[in-house]
Amino acid sequence: MTLSNGYPTTTVIGLEVHVQLKTETKLFCGCSTTFGAAPNTQVCPVCLGLPGALPVMNDAAIELSIRAGLAIDCSIPPMTKWDRKQYFYPDLPKGYQISQFDLPICADGFLEIPDPANPEKTRHIGIIRAHLEEDAGKSMHDEAAGRGDTRIDLNRCGTPLLEIVSQPDLRSSAEAKAYLQELKLRMTHLGISDCEMQEGSLRVDANVNLHIEVDGKKIATPIVEVKNMNSFRAVERAIEHEVDRQYDLWEDTGKTIEDETKTTRGWDDGAGKTFLQREKEESADYRYFPDPDLLPIRLPADRIEAARASLGELPAALRVRLENQYGIKPYDADVIVNQGPALIAYFETAGTKSGDGKRTSSWIQQDVMRTIKDREIDIDQFPVSADELGELLRRVSKGEIDNTRARDVFAHMIEHQVTVEAAITALGIESVDDNELESLCKELLDANPQVVEDFKGGKQQAVGSLIGQAKKRNPNANPQVVRETLIKLLQAM
Amino acid sequence: MLDSALEILRLQNDGEATAVEIASAALDAIEASQPTINAFTHVDREVALAAAAVVDAKRAAGGKLGPLAGVPVAVKDVLCTHDMPTTCSSKMLKDFRPPYDAGVVERLRNSDAVIIGKTNMDEFAMGASTENSAFGVTRNPWNTDRIPGGSSGGAAACVAAGTVPLSLGTDTGGSIRQPAAMCGVTGLKPTYGRVSRYGLIAFASSLDQVGPIAWSVPDVALLLQTIAGFDRRDSTSLNLNISRYSDGLESADLTGMRIGLLRESMDRDGVDESVRQATLTAADVFRSLGAEIVEIDLPHNDYWVPTYYVIAPSEASSNLSRYDGAHYGHRASDISGDDELGPLVTTYCRSRAEGFGDEVKRRIMVGTYALSEGYADQYYSQALKVRRLIKGDYDTAFGQVDLLLGPVTPTPAFPLGEKVDDPIQMYLCDLFTVGANLAGVPAISLPAGLDASGLPVAVQLQAPVLEESRLLMAGAAFQTATDHHQRRPSATRH
Ligand SMILES: [Zn+2]
Numbered sequence: 004m005t006l007s008n009g010y011p012t013t014t015v016i017g018l019e020v021h022v023q024l025k026t027e028t029k030l031f032c033g034c035s036t037t038f039g040a041a042p043n044t045q046v047c048p049v050c051l052g053l054p055g056a057l058p059v060m061n062d063a064a065i066e067l068s069i070r071a072g073l074a075i076d077c078s079i080p081p082m083t084k085w086d087r088k089q090y091f092y093p094d095l096p097k098g099y100q101i102s103q104f105d106l107p108i109c110a111d112g113f114l115e116i117p118d119p120a121n122p123e124k125t126r127h128i129g130i131i132r133a134h135l136e137e138d139a140g141k142s143m144h145d146e147a148a149g150r151g152d153t154r155i156d157l158n159r160c161g162t163p164l165l166e167i168v169s170q171p172d173l174r175s176s177a178e179a180k181a182y183l184q185e186l187k188l189r190m191t192h193l194g195i196s197d198c199e200m201q202e203g204s205l206r207v208d209a210n211v212n213l214h215i216e217v218d219g220k221k222i223a224t225p226i227v228e229v230k231n232m233n234s235f236r237a238v239e240r241a242i243e244h245e246v247d248r249q250y251d252l253w254e255d256t257g258k259t260i261e262d263e264t265k266t267t268r269g270w271d272d273g274a275g276k277t278f279l280q281r282e283k284e285e286s287a288d289y290r291y292f293p294d295p296d297l298l299p300i301r302l303p304a305d306r307i308e309a310a311r312a313s314l315g316e317l318p319a320a321l322r323v324r325l326e327n328q329y330g331i332k333p334y335d336a337d338v339i340v341n342q343g344p345a346l347i348a349y350f351e352t353a354g355t356k357s358g359d360g361k362r363t364s365s366w367i368q369q370d371v372m373r374t375i376k377d378r379e380i381d382i383d384q385f386p387v388s389a390d391e392l393g394e395l396l397r398r399v400s401k402g403e404i405d406n407t408r409a410r411d412v413f414a415h416m417i418e419h420q421v422t423v424e425a426a427i428t429a430l431g432i433e434s435v436d437d438n439e440l441e442s443l444c445k446e447l448l449d450a451n452p453q454v455v456e457d458f459k460g461g462k463q464q465a466v467g468s469l470i471g472q473a474k475k476r477n478p479n480a481n482p483q484v485v486r487e488t489l490i491k492l493l494q495a496m
Numbered sequence: 497m498l499d500s501a502l503e504i505l506r507l508q509n510d511g512e513a514t515a516v517e518i519a520s521a522a523l524d525a526i527e528a529s530q531p532t533i534n535a536f537t538h539v540d541r542e543v544a545l546a547a548a549a550v551v552d553a554k555r556a557a558g559g560k561l562g563p564l565a566g567v568p569v570a571v572k573d574v575l576c577t578h579d580m581p582t583t584c585s586s587k588m589l590k591d592f593r594p595p596y597d598a599g600v601v602e603r604l605r606n607s608d609a610v611i612i613g614k615t616n617m618d619e620f621a622m623g624a625s626t627e628n629s630a631f632g633v634t635r636n637p638w639n640t641d642r643i644p645g646g647s648s649g650g651a652a653a654c655v656a657a658g659t660v661p662l663s664l665g666t667d668t669g670g671s672i673r674q675p676a677a678m679c680g681v682t683g684l685k686p687t688y689g690r691v692s693r694y695g696l697i698a699f700a701s702s703l704d705q706v707g708p709i710a711w712s713v714p715d716v717a718l719l720l721q722t723i724a725g726f727d728r729r730d731s732t733s734l735n736l737n738i739s740r741y742s743d744g745l746e747s748a749d750l751t752g753m754r755i756g757l758l759r760e761s762m763d764r765d766g767v768d769e770s771v772r773q774a775t776l777t778a779a780d781v782f783r784s785l786g787a788e789i790v791e792i793d794l795p796h797n798d799y800w801v802p803t804y805y806v807i808a809p810s811e812a813s814s815n816l817s818r819y820d821g822a823h824y825g826h827r828a829s830d831i832s833g834d835d836e837l838g839p840l841v842t843t844y845c846r847s848r849a850e851g852f853g854d855e856v857k858r859r860i861m862v863g864t865y866a867l868s869e870g871y872a873d874q875y876y877s878q879a880l881k882v883r884r885l886i887k888g889d890y891d892t893a894f895g896q897v898d899l900l901l902g903p904v905t906p907t908p909a910f911p912l913g914e915k916v917d918d919p920i921q922m923y924l925c926d927l928f929t930v931g932a933n934l935a936g937v938p939a940i941s942l943p944a945g946l947d948a949s950g951l952p953v954a955v956q957l958q959a960p961v962l963e964e965s966r967l968l969m970a971g972a973a974f975q976t977a978t979d980h981h982q983r984r985p986s987a988t989r990h
Contacts, residue, residue, distance in 0.1 A: 048596055052818050054589065055576040055598060055695040057730050087814050089867075091844055096824075098817020290867035292876060295702035295811055297731050 009254075013214040014246050015223075016179050017171035018238075020186060021164045022196045023138070023204035024067045029161035030137045031058030031101065036163075038202045042143075042156035050137075050161035052097035057296050064163040065108070065300065067195050068135050069310045071165055072109030074189045074317060075130050079307045083108045083135075084299035088289045093155055094140040104291040106299075107134035114169075115319065116185045119177035128182055129170030138162040159203075165195075171210065176242040180235050183207065188318050191343055200233045207232045211245040212260065215253060224249045225263035229277055232270050241270045244277055321347065329360025338368055345382045349389045356393025359400040366396060370413060386420045387413065395423045405481045408432055435479050443480070444488045447472055448496075458493045466490060498522055499984075501567045501661040501715045508555070508566050515555075515566030519548035519610050522568040525659040526613065532640050535654035537573045537631045538580050539613035544568070547610045554608070562608035564722055569604055570654045570663035573614035574621055575706070576695035577601050580611075584697050585629035586619045588825040588851035598695025599727040600664060600706050607722045612660055615650030619853045620816065621668055621699040623647050624925035626675070627916055628855045635912070636679060638951055638985040642909040645675030645925075651709050652679035656985060662710050662719050666696060668703045669804050670904070670929025673941035673956060676709050677904035680943045680952030682716050682971065682981060683709040687961045688936035689734040691720075692727030698815040700808035701732075703933040712981050713971040716940070717741040720964060739965045745972040750785040753970070755957075756792030756893055758902030758928075766924065768907040770947035775903050778944050778955040778974070782901065785973050792897060794889040794931060799882050804930040805923055806866050806879035813863030816856065821847025858919060883934050890935040890960075899970055900958040903928050904941045908951035932958050940967045943980040952983070 029036055032049035048056035072079050086104035112130035140157040167186065173179050187205060190196045198205040212226045227249065229241045245268075252258065268277040293299075316324070318340050325336040325347075339350050346367070354363040371392070375385060395416070399409045404427070415426040447469045448455055457465035466489045473485045498504065498521055507513040523541050530536060551566045576582050576594035583589045597605065604611055618628040626634040626649025634649040636642040637657040644653040648665030652675035655663050665672040667685035676683025684707045691706045698704060708719035721742060726735040757779050762772050779789050819825035821843050828846030831839055852860070866875035893900060906927055915922045932939035939958040947953055959967045975981050 048594075052823065053594065053596075054582070054584075054592065054697040054818070054824060055594065056596075057694050059729060059731050089814055089817060091817065091820060091841075093822055093840065096818060098820060098823075099814055288869040290814075290864065290869070290872070292810060292814070292867055292872070295700075295732075296698075 009215075009250060011216040012246075012250060013216075014174055014242070015171045015212050015214055016173035016175075016242060017210040018169045018173065018179060018182060019208040019210070020167045020169075020183070021206040021208075022071070022167060022186075022190055022198065024064050024071075024135075024163040024165055025194060025196050026061055026063045026067065026163055028061055028063075030061050030064050030135070030163040031161055034161065038199075038204075040158055042154070043158060045158040046160065050096075051157060052160075058101060058294075060297060060300065061163065064135060065302075066310065067163075068108045068133070068165050069302065069307060070193055070314060071167075071190060071195045072112065072133055073307070073311050073314055074193055074195070075109075075112040075114050075133070075167065075186070077109035077112030077130060077133060079109060079302055080106060081303070082106065082299050082301055085294040085297040086291045087294045088136075088291055090287065090289060092139065093142055093153065094157075094160075096140070096157060096160060100137060100139065101294055101297070102136035103134035107132045108302075109133035109165075114182060114185055116178065116181040119175065119181055126172075126178060126181075128172045128178075131168045131170055133165050133167040136164050136166060138164050176239040176246075179209065179242055180239050183235050183238065185318075188341060192318050192340075193314060194344075200235075203233070207238050209238060209242060210265075211242055211249070213246065213249050213253070215250070222253070223260040224253050225258060225260050226265045227277070228265055228267050229270055230267055230280065234272075237270055237272055240272075240275060241277055244275065248277065325350075329354045329364065331360050331364045335364045335368065339364065342372070342382070349382050349385075352389035353393040353396065356390055357396035357400060359396055362396050362400060363393070366392065370410070374417060387416045391416065391423050398423070402481060402483065404432065405483065407482075408479070431479075433479050435477060435481070435484075440477075440480060440484065440488055441492070443473055443477060444469075444485065444492055448489070448492060455493065455496065459496075463490075466493070498525065498568070499655075499658055499661050499711050501564065501710065501718055504567050504661060505565070515548035515551040515610060516545055518566055519544050519568055519612065522612055522660050525657070526654070529637070529657045529659055532635060533637055533653050533657045534632050534634050535615055535644075535650040535657060535659070536570070536613045537583055537585060537616050537629075537650070540580065543579055544610055544612050551608050551610065562606060563718065564604065564607040564609035564662075567609050567662060568612040568660045569609045569719070570612050570615045570651060570660045571601060571604070572617055572648055572651045572663070572665050574617060574666055574697045574699075575601055575664065576697065577611065577614065580614055582614070582697065583630070584620045585617045585631050586851065586853070586856070587630040588819045589697075590630060590826070592824070594695070596695065599692030599729060600723040601695065603723050603725075604664075609662075609722070615648070615654055615663060615665075617650055618647035618671075619856050620697070620812070621647040621666055621671055621704075622812070622855050622859055624670075624674060624922050625910075625912075625915065626650060626653075627912065628853050630853065633912060636909045636951075638680060639909065639949070641911055642951065643678070643912055645678035645905070645909060647671040647675075648683075648709070649675045652676050652681055652683065655679070655681045655709050655711065658984065662708065662715060664706055664719070664723070665709050666699075666704055666706050667929075667933065668699050668705075668808060669926045669933050672707045672709060673904050673929050673939060673954075674925060676941040677943075677954030677956075678909040678952060680946075680954070680980075680983060680985070681709055681711055682713055682940065682942055682975075683707065684716050684720060684940045684964070684967065685932060685938060686720065686724060686964055687734070687938045688933075689732050690738075690938070690962065690964065691723050692725075692730045692733050694727050694729040694733075698811075700811040701815060702811060703804075703808060705933075713940075713942075713968055713975050714742060714745050716971075717745060717968045720968075724964075734962075736962070741965060741968055745968060746976075748969040748973040748976070750782060750787040750970060750973050753787040753899065754897040755779070755782050755787045755789050755970075756897035756900045757789050758794065758900055759791045760793045761797050761928065762903055766906050767903065768947070770908060770945075770953050771903045771906060774944040774953040775901065775955050778942075779901060781974060781977050782970070785977060787970075789901075790897060792893055792900065794886075794893060794900075796882065796885050796889050797931070800886065800930045800934065801923060801926060803879045803882045803886065803934060804926065805862070806875050807883065807934070809859040809863030810866045810876050810879075811863070812856075813860045813867065816852075816860055819848065819851060820844045821851070826851035855919070886931060887935045890931070890937055890958075894960040898959070898966060902956055902958075904954045904956040905929075908947050908949075908953055928956060937961050938964045938967055940971050942971050942974055943983070944978075945980050946983065952980075
């Protein structure tokens with residue numbers, strides 16, 4: 004890219020994504036990981052780091068990490084181990100964090116993402132590693148009380164996080180967003196994480212710098228790490244801001260990566276700016292060493308293969324299949340896949356039963372998803388089963404019920420939790436006999452000579468006014484059939 | 497006579513004494529010895545008597561009693577107890593009352609033992625003399641001008657002083673065997689992983705192990721039987737069946753056993769003649785019991801102490817980070833006056849400066865340095881490599897012999913204050929003991945005589961991993977053939 008009146012510039016972005024694993028208990032103890040509990044109610048001697056307490060590995064976190072690694076094409080080494088990362092921090096009760104240093108559980112993968120600059124193409128983003136670590140607690144600064152108190156909530160201590168580190172392969176904020184979307188989709192699809200950014204179960208740090216081409220020579224600006232962003236929008240805006248800021252700064256100062264080590268910046272969403280957090284202090288010395296309280300873990304090949312076999316269809320393959328099998332557009336397949344396995348299953352059941360994938364996809368995207376959103380429920384709690392929805396749409400496709408009436412039926416089914424059949428009966432919907440309909444149409448034409456005249460004069464749309472009347476006289480009349488009957492009668496006149 | 501757990505069990509079974517009577521006798525003895533010996537940091541008469549009364553009531557009701565029913569046991573103050581303070585003999589933790597029991601303490605309670613109190617130690621188990629304690633020094637019952645050894649000085653001295661028959665110590669580099677040797681009692685460091693470390697306040701996690709101290713091998717076996725076994729709360733705990741350690745000790749037969757004598761290591765400077773002689777005499781005893789004695793060498797012996805003094809402080813520097821005045825431990829009251837560091841860092845710095853003693857600070861500094869970027873390869877990683885060589889030496893040796901025999905300490909107990917200002921001299925006390933910790937093998941210290949001034953001298957037997965039974969068999973045979981373990985310090989003889 005070339006900035007206005009500037010030199011050709013390449014943006015270089017690497018992302019570090021912390022994904023909170025969806026385990027019932029913490030990484031090294033039996034405490035719950037439920038979000039939002041009262042402060043310090045989900046703690047025990049182990050996660051508080053009480054003197055004498057020892058960590059015990061939660062195997063569920065290992066299993067989810069293996070699945071996550073396989074989902075991003077990582078290799079899972081035959082052995083992984085635990086290291087201590089030492090630093091003093093109020094949120095860190097042991098004075099060290101149990102993490103993984105030189106033998107992470109996942110290594111060397113990649114993520115194929117749609118190329119935002121070219122819809123026909125994809126981009127291959129390398130993944131360096133993914134390692135498992137425990138989360139720290141949370142400090143709450145009580146500024147309001149005017150005493151500057153800080154209270155510490157250690158509920159989050161020991162919650163399992165998988166830190167996924169990409170290669171600096173991303174070239175724009177749009178690519179960063181596409182990468183995050185694809186990553187989030189895979190993690191939620193496989194039940195590895197909720198990826199709720201508001202709850203902190205997905206957190207992003209972005210390493211950003213520019214490669215500026217000056218007279219055929221490449222100059223790199225100092226790397227900036229923007230920490231802890233809590234929305235995709237923030238990531239995009241922060242990167243865009245950094246591109247401008249770093250270019251301007253380079254123009255002003257001429258400082259390159261050789262003049263300045265990495266700095267850490269935060270993101271102020273309101274101001275739309277990054278701000279300096281830590282300036283080129285010596286890089287922290289975490290004094291990593293193997294945690295003597297935890298033994299290394301062997302991950303035999305058959306365990307990895309079993310995990311691989313259990314993954315099932317990943318989102319990319321699933322999209323293509325839905326397009327082909329149900330004849331829906333890529334956009335619609337994408338929307339459905341993004342909703343996760345439960346909704347995909349719902350769609351597949353309903354679509355198969357209805358025999359009309361397109362109609363099913365559109366009903367699910369509009370009627371079903373709107374209801375779910377309004378009622379703040381999951382698809383699992385949706386009152387109309389996939390089978391019943393499929394049955395309703397089958398009837399619509401066969402012309403037994405028109406779309407408008409079908410919506411009434413659907414609303415009735417949601418309200419009273421009954422079958423299609425029962426709802427139709429309750430609403431008094433009957434299929435209208437052809438003869439009955441024909442005599443109704445004849446009556447209408449007799450009563451409306453102007454319409455007949457207009458039609459004869461070439462105004463086909465004139466019949467439209469009669470469809471409404473027919474519907475009024477017999478609510479079960481299918482408008483499409485009424486139109487066809489009227490035209491047939493008119494043409495025979 | 498309160499100096500044998502087996503005898504105490506018999507007295508109760510025969511109706512000659514109740515648990516309450518035994519506990520009060522122990523409590524009286526502690527009270528009498530405390531001003532001179534200072535083996536305890538905490539004793540609560542009421543709590544101990546109540547525990548004893550529960551045992552008596554259970555017995556009276558015909559209930560099933562545990563294997564240590566009514567036996568007073570002292571617990572080193574590095575093991576968490578929910579109903580007593582756990583201080584690590586540090587100002588840092590002087591007010592710490594854990595909300596839970598250590599795994600071994602749980603086992604003691606389940607065996608109906610009466611936990612009589614917490615014993616003094618070098619701060620955070622760092623030291624060889626029990627002079628580094630925020631609760632004052634412990635004195636050797638054989639000669640109160642002498643140190644009792646360390647860091648489980650209180651644990652060994654309380655047995656030697658005749659106050660309790662059994663006590664639990666911990667051994668990171670010799671901290672059970674060395675004080676046991678200097679106090680003339682029997683102490684065993686089990687295989688790493690044999691006994692749960694849950695609730696043991698960590699010094700150096702990859703080396704620490706809890707073990708029993710008593711006068712004689714059968715009592716040691718009885719206590720080991722109680723504390724050994726798998727604990728799912730400790731990931732390094734071994735999930736294996738344990739032997740019945742007390743079985744067959746009376747009829748132990750050493751015929752055909754090969755014992756390697758670590759002769760070369762005895763011939764170095766600083767090893768007292770009494771220690772050499774006691775070891776050679778012990779070898780003769782074992783020979784007379786049918787064992788074959790062969791001379792053997794552990795080639796990397798010279799690297800034991802340097803390797804230990806890189807690995808142990810490195811782990812300690814990490815384990816002790818949590819005592820920062822914010823989460824745990826002493827908090828400095830005055831944190832004003834250092835604007836440059838800010839209140840948080842000043843709290844950390846002042847709290848740690850005030851809360852830790854010199855030896856602990858020294859080791860934190862050494863460990864922090866050894867792990868720091870640019871030095872870790874030179875020190876820590878190198879030490880791990882040497883540790884593997886040391887383990888290899890043991891594997892090779894145990895391919896040739898069943899047990900290793902050698903000294904425990906270079907000298908008998910030295911005078912209080914003699915080495916306080918010379919850490920290197922103090923570290924050399926671990927010369928013969930740290931190998932077992934680095935290799936994870938079990939080792940036992942057995943009383944082997946008195947020197948010219950009447951101070952105890954001991955020998956050490958080491959065995960392959962999980963071969964505690966072999967150590968106990970050999971130890972029992974040795975004690976059947978000798979009476980060193982029956983000598984008592986004159987000052988406290990009952
Ligand atoms: Zn917990």
